[in-house]
Amino acid sequence: MNDSEKAELPESPMSRRRALGVAAGLVGGAVLTGTTLDAKTQVPTARVPGAMPAGGAAVVSAPAAPLPVAPPDASMIPGIASGPLSTRSPFEMPALTPVGITTGSSLTPLQHIAGTITPSDLHFQRHHNGIAVIDPHRYALTVHGLVDRPLVFSLEQLKRFPAMTRTCFVECSGNGRSAFRAPKREMTPQQVDGLTSNSEWTGVSVAALLKEAGVQRGATWVLAEGGDAARLSRSVPMDKMLDDAFIAYAQNGEPLRMPNGYPARLLLPGYEGNMCVKWIRRLEAIDQPNMSRDETAKYTDPLANGTARQFSFTMDAKSIITSPAYPTRLMGPGWWPVTGLAWTGRGRIERVDVSTDGGRTWTEAELSNPVLSRAHTRFEHMWKWDGRPAQLMSRAIDETGYVQPTLQTYRDTRGAGTDYHFNAIRTWLVEQDGSVYFGG
């Protein structure tokens, strides 16, 4: 450390906060050291006048990562005043990763999700040319093609239809590709399978919109197209559109988050995420699939037998243990919950089995109620760890009798070069010192 750095340090908010933190009895300091809080999402102590008057002013202009500070006893001092939006505790720092993506994916931190709902700001994102910024007052959804009455719906008009609310997962069909192609021991649940999220969505059924327009005979597909810079387009079978497809304008009780399609998106429960077109601008009733790039060159599954599977819409049953998982470390033998998420695009999860011995024996896990169709389902198995190396696996079985395949079966059946629908059983390796690593 040179002199100039020494000279700056006492001035830096960081060191002031550290000092205060130590003096005040820093809560959670050990786990938070070295982490970065976004300047906008942190809870600056400036808002905690009663708690930390001196440190607060400095933190507001903090260029570097401040540490959260809690009073030694929150019951001995008035708390902070309410604000227009609540913020996460500064001790909780879940984050999508990677970020800064315009064409690509940002993954949900599955290891930080409890229960089944994905907080809206942690819903995974997959963009094909950035996040569209759309003025809701100028938003329009056009329904045309083989219909009697081509119609344009404003957002307000969409909200005048009977609303439907349902919880379902959205999973990118490329979810798990890196874990399959290039597995690494140091992969988190987020990195393995973070391209799936689960929300309560509210909107209007596509059937109602199509009824309003009057679908003509011969209309067997519907082209769905987004209003983003990718003008992403997919052909959806008319049967699915009339069954349970809906245009969602709300997510977990509030308007859609911008990266998830604000102000409106298509949702096809159980179908691959790419088809759930965000920023939806038109639905065209057509008499044959459009063969758009994302249903031919992409989102098709090359197989070992020299074919490529097309229109593989449904996401099959899958599960992943989200804890314990890398980088968690079990602090000693004893009872540990083995918990995770299971889901299937074909209905309800019937059962989830957990193995702690690499698949030699299986035990049925508990499923948290309610088990919803085409939605994330939480499972848990209480495991008494004896302190010896173990291999944790989960195996989902859905209501059709489908059993999540082993990695070997998956690879043998699909081929090493297959490109989507990676739903093989995942393994976590527990080592003697309690370290947990991804085992493929």
Place this chain on the structure above:
Amino acid sequence: MRTTWAGVVLVASMALAGCRIESKEEFAGVPAAARATRLPDRLELGVAATPASIASIDIDANPAGAGLPAGEGTHAQGIPIYAQKCASCHGAKGEGLATYPKLVSADTLAGFPFGKDASIPKTVGNYWPYATTVYDYVHRTMPFTAPGSLTPNETYALVAWLLAENRIVPMTAVMNASTLPKVQMPARRHFVIDDRTGGQPFR
């Protein structure tokens, strides 16, 4: 449609465990789909879409040629357009740069080996099953920084360039709404419809 709505009502009724809906007062807690059965067939929401408003966004083209606009282009006409608008990302010869995909592969691959080896780049020539998709996608999304800015003639010229470089059509071929749907892509015969059905066996 009628059948579908009846199905919705049936499911909703089952969910109500046999409860019969007699009056508005009983609607509380009833699923929206069941309430909707008391509604007219149409709510008369939305406004008529004008041909002009539809035309402004109806940009797709399908394998039968529907949606392909007037205009045409050749490989020769595509050369300067490709150099100016495409090469900076996809490389001078369509070889791909960094994360921007390779577009051209003139060599024939025996046995469509993509399922065995993920490292083989999928290109217009070796993987795309329909030629009209090239028009649809290029016109829809390219260039990446100015999607939708290519004229039909420019797009046809780029499609001709891509198909000729991939040795799908002759260098002299003219691409237009009539010729493009007739182009047979070698990969097409390898595509099969999804045969997964749930249950067993794993496919």
